[in-house]
Structure formats: C-alpha cells, structure tokens
Amino acid sequence: MKNLITASTSTVYGGEYLDYITDEMAELFKDTEEVIFIPYARPGGISHDEYTEKAAKAFSKIGKKLVGLHTFDNPLEALKNAKGAFTGGGNTFVLVSALYRLEIMQPLREAIFNGLPYMGTSAGSNICGVSMQTTNDMPIVYPPSFKTLGVIPFNLNPHYLDPDPNSKHMGETRETRIAEFHTQNTIPVIGLREGSWLRVKGDEIMLKGELKARVFEQGKEPYEVKSGTSLKFH
Template identity: 45%
Template sequence: MKLLLLSNSTAPGHAYLEHAREAIARHLHGVEELLFVPYALADHDGYTAKVAAFMADLGIGVRGVHTGDPCELAAGAQAVFVGGGNSFRLLRALHTTGLLGTLRERVRAGVPYMGSSAGTNMACPTLRTTNDMPIVQPPSFEALDLVPFQINPHYLDPAPESSHMGETREERLEQFLEENAVPVLGLREGTWLVREDERLELSGVAAGARLLRRGAAPVEHGPGTDLSELLATQARFDVGPDAA
C-alpha cells in the first residue's frame, strides 16, 4: 500500500496543504487526475474547488467523487484524497455510498491514498480515536483499516497554564486503551505518516508524534522515525481493562 496520512491540512503561516507540498508531490508523482472525497464538509463543490486549486500547481486534475457514481469513480481512480472535516459525517457517507469497501479494495491493490485529519482517521481500523463531535450517526465505527493501529490527528499536549478542567488529550486516549488493546499514535500538527508497502515512516515538523500503548509509558518519536513495527499490530477492540 501507498499512504500519506496528514495530521492537518492547514498549518500556521501556510496556505492550504502548502506545509506538506513536497511530500504530496512525491506521493502523487505520475498521477494525472486525483479523486477527491469531500464528504467531511457540507459544501462538496466548494471543498473540491479548494483542493483543485492546490493540485493545479502540481499539474494534477481533481474530480469530486460526488459528481458521479462514487463507487464507479473510485474503481477507476489513479489516486484518492479523503479530506478533513467531521469524521462522523465522513464515515457515514463512506458506508451509505458503498465507498468504504471499494476504497479499501483499491488502496490495498496499490492505488495511492492521501488523507488529512478526518481522512487520516478513515485509514484506521475504526473511528474511535477521532476528536470530532458525533453530529451524525454512521452505521458502525468500522473504517478503512489501511493500518492496523489507531491515529489521533491534531494531537495536543497538556497546557499547564490553561484553566481547562476537562481531560487532556492523553487522558482521553488512555481511556480508549482501557477498553481496547491497540496502539494509538498521536500526530501533532504539521506531522504525517508515509507508508510504502511494509515500511512506515514519521515525517514533518520537529514536534513529531506520541505513541501510547496499554500498560506502557508514552513514547516520543521525531521526524524520520521508522514506525514499521506498528504495521505488525494485532488490534483488539472492546477487550476490556483486564485483558492481557
């Protein structure tokens, strides 16, 4: 498989996707037309136009999956980009259109997949480590399962000076681990994952990522780290806190 999984699509001081421009250009090298999945936002046409404006500078055309039969378009796509927004709305659309199965099959067959934020959530086995509000209810939390571990995009470190009294992001993810025996990689802003077959590498800014596992202390990883071992994960969901 060939995956590019971005934590975010817009970084401070940069235009849309510009912070990852070189990585995107490498990932989509040789692609003439990209199929864009805009379902995470309500304005499908406007969202597609925004992606098309960026991709035009790379010499890549863009077609929105909503402009025809979604599964037929996905079946013939050279590459796919699933954009960010609300991940519950996005996953519901992938289920109801039948795209979930079609995209999974195509990407596993070698079609390059790019996701940002909610689109990166979709590459996981399930939706369970999203940050989003459930504004709609998908038929299930089952996602594309392109990697065997969970990702938390936009990972935020605790802010000691904040007056917020709710759980930190890490505490919320530790609660996930109490119920599910599967690693979670917290991708900070400006970071992304690159998968080439059985190699997985962390890239992006120096902030890097934080890996959380059940029963172990969190581990920090910087850009350039080989995370291929995560591809051998045997994920277990809903196993409860007493499982080994």
C-alpha cells in the same frame, strides 16, 4: 503495495491549505494527472462543490486535476478507475457515515491495499486507522459502525495537542482521552502533531515532518518517536 500519506492537518499555522506538504503530494501522485477528491467530511458544513474547488486550487499548483467523487453517477466505478485519491478533513462521523451509505468503505480499502496512491488529512487520515474511535470530532451524525479502512495497523489522533500546563480548564486532556480509549480497546494510537504525517510504502510506515509524534500503547507509558522513525507494533 500500499502507497499513502496520512497527515495530521491540511493547514499548519500561518500557512495556506496543503502548502507545507506540496512536495510529498507531487511525489505521491507523480504517475497520474487526475486525482479523485473525497469531500464528504464537509468541514464547517461546506458543500461538496465548494470543498472540491478549494482543494482543487491547491492541487493545481502541482499540475494535477482534482475531481470530486460526488460528481460521478457511480462513485464505486470512479474509485475503481482512480489513479489517485485524496480525502480532506472535516467531521469524521459525517465522512464515515457517507462512506458506508455509498458503500465505498470496503472498495476504498481494497483499492489502497492494491496500490492506489492515497492522501488523507485530519478526518481523511483518521479513517485510515482500524477505527475512528480516537477522533476529536463531535458525533453530529450516527454512523453504522466506527470501523474504518484499517490500512494502517493502529489508530491515529490527528491534530494531537500536548496538555497545557497553564490551563485552568477541567475537561480531559487529549492524553487522558486516549488513556480512556485504552481502558476499552487494545489498538495502539499515534498522536500526530500538526505538521507531521505518516508515509506508508508497503508495510513500512515512517513518521515524517519536523515534529515528534506521541505513541500510546495499552498498558505502557506514552512515549515520543522522532521524525524518520519506522513504526512497528507487535
């Protein structure tokens, strides 16, 4: 049974890294002392070691040991033995390229379908969708495919931002970008605002956190869903 959290962000404004979601992390990873960290998204180009250290500090607060996947000689084997996994944010193109290069995209997908407790934030959530095509990130490397884990039956747009009515900027709003996505793709998109996350247990996918989320379906007006809503698409 799938058992995962996809969070919009690692950090909410004014907070510390992962602190707003500590209780949910503790619940998700309650059956393991050790969690594997997937550091490949490298926010700001941070090294795998530095990133693991930062994330490990947050995990130590719930009494868990976090071990970087990059420290294993055989990451595939490490994933197979894992009792929990967390993928941090950063650049989704860099992350997806690394998962393909290391040939762990498909094994990670299988592990999650088989019940591996998994948490993603930002880019780490993006990859849970059908494709990474609704990321906000710059295409700083060229991945072999935009297809991602597909452990949820839609795409995410993390860090979802509402249009600013006072903006004088003429670049596309997030909503316009997602509308453009739907001129080329049929996959629904959930705009997750910072502080929101999805809690997936088996086939149930529930919106959590205090905020609403914005749902984009091809050929429909975007609409809002409340926290506590179970997300279903037919």
